Amino acid sequence: MRNVIALSLLVVLAVAACTPSSSGTPSPSGGAAKKTTLRLPEAAKIVNTMDPGISSGGAGLEQIQNMFEALAYVDQVTGEIKPGQAEKWTISPDGLTYTFNLRAGLKWSDGQGLKASDFEYAWKRATDPATKSRYAQTLWPVKGAEAFGTGKGTADGMAVKATDDKTLVVTLERPAPFFMHLVATWTAYPVRKDTIDKNGDKWTLTKDTYISNGHYRLVEWKPEQSMTVEKNPNYWGENNGPDTIVWTLYDDVATKSVIAYEAGEIDRAVLVGADITRAKADPTLSKEIKKFERQGSQWIVLDSTNPPLNNVKVRQALSMATDAKRLNEVVLKDAYFNAVSIVAPGVPGEKPANALGYDAAKAKQLLSEAGYADGKNWPANVKFTFASGAAETKAIAEAVQGMWKSALGIDIVLEPMEDKAFDNWRTTRKDQPFNMYVSGWGSDYEDPNNWYNLLFDSKADFFYAHWKNPDFDSLVAQGLKEVDPAKRTSIYESADKIINAEAPYITVYQWARFDLIKPYITGLNHYRVLGRIQGYLVRVNK
Amino acid sequence: MTTYILRRLLWVIPSLFVVFTLTFVLVHATPGSPWDESDKPLPEAVKQNLAHQYHLDDPLPKQYLDYLANVLRGDFGPSYRSVERSVSEIIGATLPVSAQLGLASMLFAIVVGVPLGALAAVKHNTWIDYVSSLITVTGLATPPFVRVSLLIVFFSLALGWLPTGGWEGIFDVRAIIPILAIGLGPAAILARYTRSSLLEVNGQDFIRTARAKGLSETAVVVRHALKNALIPVVTVAGVTLANVITGAFFVERIYSVPGIGRQFVDSVSGRDYPLLLGIVLVFALLILLVNLIVDLSYGFLDPRIRYR
Numbered sequence: 001m002r003n004v005i006a007l008s009l010l011v012v013l014a015v016a017a018c019t020p021s022s023s024g025t026p027s028p029s030g031g032a033a034k035k036t037t038l039r040l041p042e043a044a045k046i047v048n049t050m051d052p053g054i055s056s057g058g059a060g061l062e063q064i065q066n067m068f069e070a071l072a073y074v075d076q077v078t079g080e081i082k083p084g085q086a087e088k089w090t091i092s093p094d095g096l097t098y099t100f101n102l103r104a105g106l107k108w109s110d111g112q113g114l115k116a117s118d119f120e121y122a123w124k125r126a127t128d129p130a131t132k133s134r135y136a137q138t139l140w141p142v143k144g145a146e147a148f149g150t151g152k153g154t155a156d157g158m159a160v161k162a163t164d165d166k167t168l169v170v171t172l173e174r175p176a177p178f179f180m181h182l183v184a185t186w187t188a189y190p191v192r193k194d195t196i197d198k199n200g201d202k203w204t205l206t207k208d209t210y211i212s213n214g215h216y217r218l219v220e221w222k223p224e225q226s227m228t229v230e231k232n233p234n235y236w237g238e239n240n241g242p243d244t245i246v247w248t249l250y251d252d253v254a255t256k257s258v259i260a261y262e263a264g265e266i267d268r269a270v271l272v273g274a275d276i277t278r279a280k281a282d283p284t285l286s287k288e289i290k291k292f293e294r295q296g297s298q299w300i301v302l303d304s305t306n307p308p309l310n311n312v313k314v315r316q317a318l319s320m321a322t323d324a325k326r327l328n329e330v331v332l333k334d335a336y337f338n339a340v341s342i343v344a345p346g347v348p349g350e351k352p353a354n355a356l357g358y359d360a361a362k363a364k365q366l367l368s369e370a371g372y373a374d375g376k377n378w379p380a381n382v383k384f385t386f387a388s389g390a391a392e393t394k395a396i397a398e399a400v401q402g403m404w405k406s407a408l409g410i411d412i413v414l415e416p417m418e419d420k421a422f423d424n425w426r427t428t429r430k431d432q433p434f435n436m437y438v439s440g441w442g443s444d445y446e447d448p449n450n451w452y453n454l455l456f457d458s459k460a461d462f463f464y465a466h467w468k469n470p471d472f473d474s475l476v477a478q479g480l481k482e483v484d485p486a487k488r489t490s491i492y493e494s495a496d497k498i499i500n501a502e503a504p505y506i507t508v509y510q511w512a513r514f515d516l517i518k519p520y521i522t523g524l525n526h527y528r529v530l531g532r533i534q535g536y537l538v539r540v541n542k
Numbered sequence: 543m544t545t546y547i548l549r550r551l552l553w554v555i556p557s558l559f560v561v562f563t564l565t566f567v568l569v570h571a572t573p574g575s576p577w578d579e580s581d582k583p584l585p586e587a588v589k590q591n592l593a594h595q596y597h598l599d600d601p602l603p604k605q606y607l608d609y610l611a612n613v614l615r616g617d618f619g620p621s622y623r624s625v626e627r628s629v630s631e632i633i634g635a636t637l638p639v640s641a642q643l644g645l646a647s648m649l650f651a652i653v654v655g656v657p658l659g660a661l662a663a664v665k666h667n668t669w670i671d672y673v674s675s676l677i678t679v680t681g682l683a684t685p686p687f688v689r690v691s692l693l694i695v696f697f698s699l700a701l702g703w704l705p706t707g708g709w710e711g712i713f714d715v716r717a718i719i720p721i722l723a724i725g726l727g728p729a730a731i732l733a734r735y736t737r738s739s740l741l742e743v744n745g746q747d748f749i750r751t752a753r754a755k756g757l758s759e760t761a762v763v764v765r766h767a768l769k770n771a772l773i774p775v776v777t778v779a780g781v782t783l784a785n786v787i788t789g790a791f792f793v794e795r796i797y798s799v800p801g802i803g804r805q806f807v808d809s810v811s812g813r814d815y816p817l818l819l820g821i822v823l824v825f826a827l828l829i830l831l832v833n834l835i836v837d838l839s840y841g842f843l844d845p846r847i848r849y850r
Contacts (some may be wrong), residue, residue, distance in 0.1 A: 044798070045623070045808070045812075049624070049625035049626060050626070051625060051626075054625055075718060076543070129591045129594075129595065130595065132591070132592055132595045132596075132625070133588070134577075134584060134588060134592075135588075136588060137585050137587065137588060138593070149587075150587060150590075150591075151591075155846050182819075201625050201626050202626050202627075203626075204625075205626050205627075222800070223624075223627065223635070223800065224798075224800045224804070225708065225709060225798065225800050226708075248707075248708070249796075250707070250798055251795045251796075251797070251798065251804065252795070252796075256706070256707060256796075256798065259694065259698070259699065259704045259706045259707075260707065263697060263699055263702065263705070263706045265705060265706060357647050419811065420572070420573065420574030420811060420813055421572070421573045421574055424573040424574040424575065425573055427575075430586075
């Protein structure tokens with residue numbers, strides 16, 4: 001018995017020894033009436049960092065966006081570009097020089113004045129390869145930025161210059177009609193040189209070092225647990241949002257946020273998969289569901305150089321034999337919006353009429369013209385590769401396998417891979433053949449450049465479909481430079497027609513977001529592009 | 543005795559070296575890089591720059607030697623996925639949480655498991671024994687992630703007594719569900735060991751002698767039988783201890799406890815090589831030390847064992 005007592009005592013002592021002296025919860029200061037708090041869920045991995053210059057825009061972006069502001073911002077209701085830290089800006093007639101005039105009296109969250117040179121510093125820092133930015137290419141349209149970013153140039157060679165405390169002059173390599181969208185991106189947020197110089201990578205960790213310039217400022221970040229922000233008293237504009245926002249960080253946001261929401265711990269939950277069906281059937285939850293449009297497309301990416309999919313008729317046949325409506329509504333329980341076309345709706349250039357659509361009879365005929373009538377001569381080893389951890393992709397693969405078998409009489413082989421192995425496999429598809437896999441894209445900004453040029457131009461070939469069409473390439477190159485919006489849209493519409501007809505991608509659905517939102521919360525909106533919650537637009541009515 | 547301890551401690555060095563080398567080779571042999579993201583792939587130029595900045599484009603033998611040199615200096619390097627915290631800082635912040643949780647769970651296991659096992663043995667083949675068996679078999683058969691999910695559903699959703707997750711230190715209500723979820727397994731193990739060991743001891747001559755002396759049943763069980771029966775139990779408890787303080791991945795993940803088990807698995811799936819290597823070395827060291835302590839404890843518990 002003595003041994004047990006001794007062991008128990010040892011355990012108690014050890015527990016006590018390991019316990020930190022204090023671990024209090026942050027409480028909003030003061031006891032003033034009607035302090036409101038918005039409680040939101042977020043993924044535990046603030047994936048890379050809270051450093052706006054480094055972030056790739058995954059988890060963590062919502063917090064960064066609430067605490068920082070760029071020269072201009074995208075209105076989260078209308079999508080218009082509006083003046084932020086800059087009061088106004090002028091663009092030279094050749095479209096190359098942007099002159100930004102900052103507002104008077106701008107301040108950082110610690111009360112220090114904010115100058116145009118803070119932007120110059122931030123932009124050059126984000127472009128510097130030594131910063132290890134995950135999103136450095138955002139600023140590459142600036143003259144000399146790409147050379148600097150790829151180690152061939154210098155910071156001085158990058159054409160962004162604060163000519164005085166209130167003026168920032170930027171010169172571009174070539175005209176870029178979408179440049180104001182890039183100016184509004186988090187990579188272009190100002191950051192404070194003194195705190196970064198002093199604290200290095202750790203400047204993002206505490207309220208005293210994480211100095212920001214947006215609607216809110218940091219109170220506390222407990223890694224993998226929570227992040228709390230409060231209204232920034234030094235912000236130039238109004239903020240009628242909640243006084244405090246607390247994000248609780250979960251490893252599995254979708255599963256855990258619903259449980260925490262039902263227990264009344266948070267005001268918004270992320271709904272996916274089976275929980276959507278359950279919430280729809282629940283008398284209370286069904287009234288709190290909200291579905292938001294999200295400008296993105298999910299596709300089956302086809303290797304258009306590898307037989308049999310190098311034959312355009314085969315690709316068209318597969319595309320037209322894919323019943324995307326049934327896929328979304330039945331297989332995926334209406335978790336998304338039904339497929340419209342390759343590029344997501346709302347992007348200038350995208351035209352629903354260009355899409356091939358679902359037509360099983362036509363598909364059968366096309367496949368027969370390609371020499372595979374009723375699946376005869378169809379090669380035995382056409383593979384659909386997917387990450388085994390992605391349950392939804394597996395469901396899509398199994399569903400199209402069945403659809404193509406019944407509509408076209410062909411067999412495909414499902415090839416699951418460990419998640420990271422799959423990511424690596426996909427990276428190596430750059431110069432290696434494959435048949436098909438599922439991937440998707442959501443707009444970073446609502447401009448055709450973010451889709452046609454960045455993803456589908458044969459030089460970019462972002463998803464390694466190996467698809468090349470000289471007419472398409474020349475059209476999108478033309479569109480990139482065109483300054484007249486109407487002409488520009490019409491150029492991209494022609495390009496849109498080509499890519500849809502050649503079917504290197506089969507759209508399975510358009511992205512969506514499902515939320516549960518408590519009835520006392522109003523103004524909580526996900527704009528279709530990026531769609532992070534902006535606290536200042538939300539009201540907590542309780 | 544001292545020579546024995548010194549010899550065992552010296553053996554820790556080559557063991558850690560082997561663990562380090564094997565882990566290094568294995569993580570680099572698995573496909574995937576820290577920046578192969580599935581949602582939104584990074585542009586090639588950015589990935590190349592990152593690989594260059596973190597010296598991942600150096601030849602593997604050079605990476606191995608450089609990293610080894612850093613580890614010998616006590617520097618585990620940066621974490622690829624967390625810009626702001628180094629590997630040493632992440633381990634320093636998360637290991638104490640898992641250790642507290644593990645120790646508290648172990649305490650719970652001892653306090654519940656040993657009396658339950660003893661009771662079952664004393665009331666051998668009665669309904670008490672059967673109920674105790676039912677509890678322990680259930681404890682053994684349900685994995686921790688099922689237990690933690692059931693506990694959340696019961697205590698947080700149905701009764702609304704406890705939060706659905708989080709961590710505010712070991713003396714906060716948030717610690718209750720993870721302690722129960724982790725501790726029930728070891729409690730069941732200890733109960734089973736105590737029961738069978740006590741049954742075996744009960745049949746031995748010195749117990750009959752004790753009874754023949756006219757000692758009360760309580761005195762026989764507590765002072766004579768249980769003391770001897772606990773030798774194997776303490777051994778098992780030691781080994782289980784190493785297991786629970788190195789983090790219960792599923793429980794930490796599901797209950798949002800910022801412990802080291804969560805980091806361990808995330809570092810594998812995220813290919814965060816420095817973090818993974820750092821955690822493996824710390825775990826290896828802990829397990830080697832706990833094993834040494836368990837070996838030494840035999841000598842104290844059983845006078846027949848001597849170390850040279």
